[in-house]
Amino acid sequence: MIHPTPRLRFAPSPTGPLHLGGARTAMYNWAAARALGGTFLLRIEDTDQARSSDASLQIILAGLRWLGIDWDEGPEKGGAFGPYFQMQRLHLYRQAADELLARGHAYHCYCTPAEIEAGRKELEAQKAGFTGYNRRCRALSADQRAAFEREGRRPNVRFRMPDARAMKIHDLILGDVEVNTRDFDDWVMLRPDGVPLYNFACVVDDIGMKITHVVRGNEHFQNGIKQRLLFEALGHECPLYAHIPLILNKDGKKLSKRDADTNMLDYRDKGFAAEAVFNYIALLGWGFSGDRDVFTRDEMVAVFKIGGIGKSGAKFDEEKLRWMCGEYVRRWSPADLVARSRPWLEAPVTSAQFSPQAARLHALAAAGLELPPVPAHTFQFQAAWLQNVLACYQERVAILSELPGKLPWLFQQAPTLDAAAQKNLAKEPAAKDWLRGFADVLAAGNAPPSYRPWLPELDKADVRKGADAAVVLPSKKDAPEPVCAFDTPAQIEAQCRAFVERLGIKFGNFVHPLRAALTATDKGPGLFDVVFLLGKETCIERLRAAAL
Numbered sequence: 001m002i003h004p005t006p007r008l009r010f011a012p013s014p015t016g017p018l019h020l021g022g023a024r025t026a027m028y029n030w031a032a033a034r035a036l037g038g039t040f041l042l043r044i045e046d047t048d049q050a051r052s053s054d055a056s057l058q059i060i061l062a063g064l065r066w067l068g069i070d071w072d073e074g075p076e077k078g079g080a081f082g083p084y085f086q087m088q089r090l091h092l093y094r095q096a097a098d099e100l101l102a103r104g105h106a107y108h109c110y111c112t113p114a115e116i117e118a119g120r121k122e123l124e125a126q127k128a129g130f131t132g133y134n135r136r137c138r139a140l141s142a143d144q145r146a147a148f149e150r151e152g153r154r155p156n157v158r159f160r161m162p163d164a165r166a167m168k169i170h171d172l173i174l175g176d177v178e179v180n181t182r183d184f185d186d187w188v189m190l191r192p193d194g195v196p197l198y199n200f201a202c203v204v205d206d207i208g209m210k211i212t213h214v215v216r217g218n219e220h221f222q223n224g225i226k227q228r229l230l231f232e233a234l235g236h237e238c239p240l241y242a243h244i245p246l247i248l249n250k251d252g253k254k255l256s257k258r259d260a261d262t263n264m265l266d267y268r269d270k271g272f273a274a275e276a277v278f279n280y281i282a283l284l285g286w287g288f289s290g291d292r293d294v295f296t297r298d299e300m301v302a303v304f305k306i307g308g309i310g311k312s313g314a315k316f317d318e319e320k321l322r323w324m325c326g327e328y329v330r331r332w333s334p335a336d337l338v339a340r341s342r343p344w345l346e347a348p349v350t351s352a353q354f355s356p357q358a359a360r361l362h363a364l365a366a367a368g369l370e371l372p373p374v375p376a377h378t379f380q381f382q383a384a385w386l387q388n389v390l391a392c393y394q395e396r397v398a399i400l401s402e403l404p405g406k407l408p409w410l411f412q413q414a415p416t417l418d419a420a421a422q423k424n425l426a427k428e429p430a431a432k433d434w435l436r437g438f439a440d441v442l443a444a445g446n447a448p449p450s451y452r453p454w455l456p457e458l459d460k461a462d463v464r465k466g467a468d469a470a471v472v473l474p475s476k477k478d479a480p481e482p483v484c485a486f487d488t489p490a491q492i493e494a495q496c497r498a499f500v501e502r503l504g505i506k507f508g509n510f511v512h513p514l515r516a517a518l519t520a521t522d523k524g525p526g527l528f529d530v531v532f533l534l535g536k537e538t539c540i541e542r543l544r545a546a547a548l
Helices: 020-035 054-067 090-103 113-126 142-150 198-208 218-233 264-269 274-282 297-303 318-329 334-345 356-363 376-381 383-391 419-427 431-444 489-503 507-519 527-534 536-546
Strands: 007-010 039-042 106-109 156-159 166-171 175-180 188-190 213-217 240-244
Touching: 007 020, 007 213, 020 039, 020 054, 020 213, 020 240, 020 274, 020 297, 054 264, 054 274, 090 106, 090 156, 090 188, 090 198, 156 218, 166 218, 166 240, 188 198, 198 218, 213 218, 218 240, 264 274, 274 297, 274 318, 334 383, 376 383, 383 527, 419 431, 419 507, 431 489, 431 507, 431 536, 489 507, 489 527, 507 527, 507 536, 527 536
Parallel strands: 007 039, 213 240
Antiparallel strands: 106 156, 156 188, 166 175
């Protein structure tokens, strides 16, 4: 046994952001470790010194944290099996290489790139069927090695692959697979500068960190053959391997940057719910149950098995991801919705909170118009009103960055009518008279007073006198009528219908110009929820202004 406790790892290279495939790999290893009662560690494969950066590392760590993937050992945590950065482990790779050289499982290769290429072309011309490295240095004598050394050549260390060895290997997902080593090159393990290549470093690290299971992308299956032989050569037991299928686009082709965001934090900055993104990614190759697609992290851990991951490629569909985000948004409490939406609604957003992209998203409407931010004092003093506002859109949005573009009518003193609103106002010749008349109805009624975000001096005053605490929006037809000191949306609707009946017109003919006058658009919450939210004074002002 490698270790009595299951130990799994995620080993990203800090050369770019945490992308979709990497996030899924991390998630499955994390879930397996938690399900097995084991340890999940994070190892940083930073041997590509030209491309590795601390900035990329921090983005990866932030992406994992956002998804709710925590690690037991690794960066910022430490652990008994570190260091957890490969560039801090170079002496371990040198020791392992020396051991393999001494046992005859590896050899020094002095070939230049030009000589290697010439050897390949010679094999191609011979139609040998194998066109890798021609193994020119495999059996060098001591004198030949010394001659190369005198020339100033510094050798790579190559692994000596067994000749035409048939192997039957077992993969936790793919099952039993037969391979033959004649199809594999004598691959480079260690460069002259002591920096290891992927397969070598991976095995030395997995041995040193006592990894018991390796869950990773199917593109690493061939690497797994090389690594199994290296474990054997070093005299160590091989972990259990599980190679998961590729993520595909909707057309069944390999996923590209055109099909999905490459940085998981882009989903965060666009307002996708982290739980929904986690939930959706988990389903790209694994199924929770036959009748449920929405589940929590804890529910996933309770039933997760590596063997439950499918063999076929999973198709990524951003529309389904958006649908799933909407499912989560609708499950939040009004207070939770306000708290989660705040970074997209309130200005300014600092770079410490979200990226500049997020600031642009919450600052611009879909039409490219600047949006009025929700003032900080609204969050502080008018929390019940703001909860009702956002609750009216809870069924209408999937991602939080969609909210700002829906709210200008509430946060501008005189919002500009869009084309649809102008059309609805102009459709009925008598509409202005109707609007003027309904303003008089509201003036005589008891609609709640207006909260006006553009007048911050009103914030601390209890201008709504409990109306927002008494009436929970969006209003529902079958809900009991709330006890409120002011007219409720249902009572305002009754007043409106009585007014329309007195005019002798169709109710449907009136509601379109009414909504246009109040909201400057043709879409939004229930019309009488709109009246309740805007309040008496603002509604009267807008109706009379539209009637001019």
